[in-house]
Amino acid sequence: MTTIFPPVAKIIPHTLEKHNDIRIDNYYWLNDRENPEVIDYLNKENDYYNEMTSHTKDFQKSLFEEMKSRIKEDDQSVPYLYNGYYYITRFEIGQDYPIYSRKKGSLEAPEEIMFNCNEMAKGNAYFQLGGVSVSPDNQFATFAVDTKGRRIYTIRVKNLLTGEILPDTIENTSGGSVWANDNKTIFYTNQDKKTLRSDKIFKHNLGTDSKDDALVFHEKDDTFSVYIYKEKSKKYLVIGSSSTLTSEYRTLNANTPNEAFEVFQPRVRGLEYSISHFEDHFYILTNKDEATNFKLMKTPENATSKENWTDVIPHREEVLLEDIEIFKEYLVVEERANGLTQLRIMPWSGKGEYYLPFESETYSAFTTTNVDFDTDILRYGYQSLTTPSSVIDFNMKGKTKEIKKEQQVLGGNFDKNNYTEKRIWATAQDGTKVPISIVHRKDITQNGKNPLLQYAYGSYGYSMDCTFSTTRLSLLDRGFIFAIAHIRGGEDLGRPWYENGKLLKKKNTFTDFIDCSRFLITEEYTSPEHLYAEGGSAGGLLMGAVVNAAPELYHGVIAQVPFVDVITTMLDDSIPLTTGEYDEWGNPNEKEYYDYMLSYSPYDNIKKQNYPNMLITTGLHDSQVQYWEPAKWIAKLRTLKTDTNLLYLNTNMDAGHGGASGRFEALKEIAKEFSFLLDLEGILK
Known part of the structure; x- marks a missing residue:
């Protein structure tokens, strides 16, 4: 039998120094997607993954077909009526991408196809349509296209009455755009070409060259990003500027697009607010006056600064x-x-x-x-x-x-009564009660022998709500338990839950996850031989921290597009997202935050020890977490880990942060992950 050896990344020591602390990064050279040697290394990792998992290829195909068979292929959204038209998004059998259509006045009216993404996607390995916005007179629609997966969109304009694509071409945008009420003025968000930060709002006149577009607002604070939208009342255009902890809005009557935007309430660090216009007032969701969990206030539309705000719904603890x-x-x-x-x-x-x-x-x-x-x-x-x-x-x-x-749920086998869902509470090491949501088949015996997949995110105040998944049934029906750990760093139990899992309290996120794992083992839902963990992006950071701290608890781990090289990334303000993240992770240019980050950064804390079986995924064009973070991580893990467990890096060479763009291509990626878990359990059918 031929032994398959993993690729070995060459070592080129690179010295990094900050606050008189020296780090040697042997794989810093991987930070160059234009370098043929980097692409060669990523391809070799893919080849190794494919060779090592070749025995699961047929199983992956059957898993894919099984998951696909549950999906109603000719599906469509619930129509909604807007400005005289019913809007519908639908899919056709065998097609990867949606079709956007509308019907005038009645659902019995003829269908007008606005965008058939299956046609538009031809010739592209990746395709994403975004930012569809219809003019007030219903004649034109702006739309945005990304064919790389880096979330850099080009905006075009379509005449919906004739089907003609206008010459107007606006590049390097975030995708979103909004019409003034004159049907000819379009506002959009421009991105910094290097950092991809949304930093400028421009105004475009229909039928003109985008090089002549007027700069309306430039957000110069690199910890903020900007966006623009129109109020539900259609009276105001609104520019929003936001950072993690602070917000600011500017408004303009949508009937007068050539006037200047006016500041609603100037930014005050730590003051967060959002606005909704109704009749002659704005309603404001805000944390003003130490309203940690937010309250609702209102103010007259002609007196918008905070001294005019009055309570509608007071703060509640x-x-x-x-x-x-x-x-x-x-x-x-x-x-x-x-x-x-x-x-x-x-x-x-x-x-x-x-x-x-x-x-x-x-x-x-x-x-x-x-x-x-x-x-x-x-x-x-x-x-x-x-x-x-x-x-x-x-x-x-x-x-x-x-x-x-x-x-x-097609296929004829699904009956919700065959499954049990419940919420249980683990106790963290500091005494905090952490909720865990669980689902499994009713015929499961709680004997410590069940495979269990534990999932979490735990950052940015993003609450991990319980959602239904047709693909997850492929695990549940093979005996898996699925558990969501609602750990600190999310906002599941209110704003303090988030505050206690960020900055200098970030480690609570990691210890909460580990304590949830220990609880699930103690309660005999599973055991270390059958416990698996999964997280993506900031949840991939969580996976990296967890396998460094408690590798013995897990038989396998899936880390999707993982943010694992925390210090180096957060010190590089040319990388997309970095400066806007200081309020989430801290600014490592300050020694206190540098030292704290260094104490948990997964890449910096790899040590000689046993690690679980691991599957790490990334996308070459990822703009959120650059591909080189997981590439460097796996290269370093290979040199230090003391076990013979599986370690795979699978890079999608055509996609970005969200993975494959087509609905069926995305299922193939899930089939890869599920086959990795099921193979470790000895389940191959």
């Missing part, structure tokens, strides 16, 4: 105020209490407010497309770990609901 949706007769509030989302219906009359009832403890509910003020219908989405996602129209006056669409 136990309830996080996440978002609002305004209607003519109702205010709908999205809240989070005890880790669960709630929808609160508040009539403007002040009489008879109520909450929508939800039964489960492992669900997510959220408002969706609500484009009109003058309606009693609230459209919201609902799903749980065992319940396919639904789009529901709820009559806020009559308190009746109509399920407009429930996700179909």
Whole structure:
């Protein structure tokens, strides 16, 4: 039998010095995607992965077909009415990409195909359509295309009445654009070519050369990024400037696009706010006056600075105020209490407010497309770990609901009653109770022998809500338990939950995950021989920290596009995202943050010890986490780990942070990950 040896990256020591601390990075040279030797190394890693997993190729194909068979291929979204047209996104059988269409006035009207992404994607290994925005007179639509996966979009304009693509071409944008009410002025966001930070808002006149576009706003603070949108009332265009901890808005009447934007409330470090216009007021979601979990305030539209703001919903210690949706007769509030989302219906009359009832403890509910003020219908989405996602129209006056669409699970084998979902609580090492959401088949015996996949993210205040997954059924039906650890660093239990998992408290994120693992083992849901961990991006950082600190707890780990070289990346302000991240991780140019980051940075803390079986994935064109972080990580792991466990790096040479762009290509990537886990369990059918 031929022994297959992993590739060995050559060692070229590179000295990095900061705060009189010297680090030697032997693989710094991998930070150059133009270097043929770098591409050669990545290809060799892919070849090694393919050779070592060749015995699972047929299984991967059957997993892919199994997952694909559950998907309704000729699926479509629930239509919504906007400005006289019903808008629909649909898929056709065998096609990878969506078709965007509309119908005038009635769902019985002829379909007008706006964009067929299957046609547009031809000849591209990667394709993403973004930023579709229809002019107020319904004649034109801006749209944006990315064919690399680096989230750098080119904006074009289509005449929806004739099908003609206009000559207007705007490059190097974030994808989004918005129309003024004159049907000829377009505002869009430009990106810095090197850092990819959204830093400028430009104004384009239809039919002109983009080189002549006027700069409307330049965000010079490199910790902020900018964006532009139009209010639901259609009266105002709004430029938003935001960093992790601070926000600022500028408004302009959409009827007068050549006037100057006016600052709503000047930025004050630590003051976060967002605005919604209704009638003659703005409603403001804000943390003003130490409202850690946010409160709702309002102010007249002609007096917008913070001294004019008055309370509508005061701050509550136990309830996080996440978002609002305004209607003519109702205010709908999205809240989070005890880790669960709630929808609160508040009539403007002040009489008879109520909450929508939800039964489960492992669900997510959220408002969706609500484009009109003058309606009693609230459209919201609902799903749980065992319940396919639904789009529901709820009559806020009559308190009746109509399920407009429930996700179909094809194949004939799915019955939600075959599965159990629940929430349990682990105790972290500092005594904090951490929720874990679990789903598994009802016929599972809690005997410590079950394979269990533990997932988490734990950064940026991003709450890890419970969602249904048709692909996950391929694990559950083969005996896996799936667990989401709602660790600190997310906002699952309110804003303090986030504050206690960032900056100089970041390690709580990692220890929470490990403590959840230990709890699952102690309670005999699984054992170290059958416990697996998975996380992506900042969740990949989590994976890197966890395998350094407690490798003995896990049989296998999947780290997707992992952010593992924390210090070097955060010291390089030319890399996309870096400067905007200082409020999340800290600025390593300051010694206190440098020392703390260095104490957990996965790449810097690899040591001679046994590591679990590991599959690491990345994309060559990733703009969020550069490919060289996982490439360097695996090269260093190979030289220091003391075990013979599997260690794979699989690089998608055509994609970026989100992986493959087509819906079926994405399934193939999931099949790779699932086959890695199932192979480790000895399950190959």
